[in-house]
């Protein structure tokens with residue numbers, strides 16, 4: 148599940164593949180950018196902001212940012228020249244960026260757009276503090292969450308305007324570890340600071356690898372407490388993990404460890 152850590156890792160893939168390179172060609176396979184040609188542009192920086200990817204490029208005195216979002220199923224892969232592009236089926240390719248040493252291929256990307264770097268805020272300015280940003284600010288995240296006291300804590304954690312980078316996996320796992328029933332209104336959460344701090348720790352701990360774990364185990368089937376474990380025994384108390392729809396997403400929780408207040 149692409150959440151803040153996956154997006155951060157993807158930004159590093161693009162950084163290693165392209166930063167410092169002059170692009171020798173580009174191939175956009177989305178209608179809005181079909182005529183765009185980035186040949187001659189230099190890739191200066193690859194950054195992530197929450198779940199958004201920002202690839203910054205310059206050409207003479209112009210600076211542009213290529214924005215993409217992975218949502219549930221997008222991915223970027225980098226290949227050496229001549230290497231086969233084996234990441235995904237070719238019909239899912241949305242863009243290819245080539246330099247002398249790499250080809251970066253974007254599969255099933257969403258919100259692909261090219262904007263002047265000075266206008267990045269039109270794409271990411273609404274986001275709350277970035278869990279993996281140098282400017283991560285738990286107090287600001289808490290302030291934003293607390294401003295809507297009637298919203299469930301699960302929805303508040305997923306709202307990227309509050310804090311940027313938590314998806315469904317880290318939401319469910321954070322709530323389990325804090326003993327919070329997912330439908331608990333923000334106003335009734337005893338310690339919001341501890342909640343956002345834990346979410347940040349979980350996401351940050353998975354930087355640099357593709358397997359996401361919240362339990363500390365990287366073994367298949369043992370990487371989460373409740374996420375993806377419907378009807379399986381809670382790792383702490385043995386009760387059957389529950390799954391339900393919540394605001395058009397699914398959530399998982401242990402009815403014993405996360406009791407309804």
Ligand SMILES: [Zn+2]
Nearest residue numbers: 381384401404
């Ligand atoms: Zn339990």
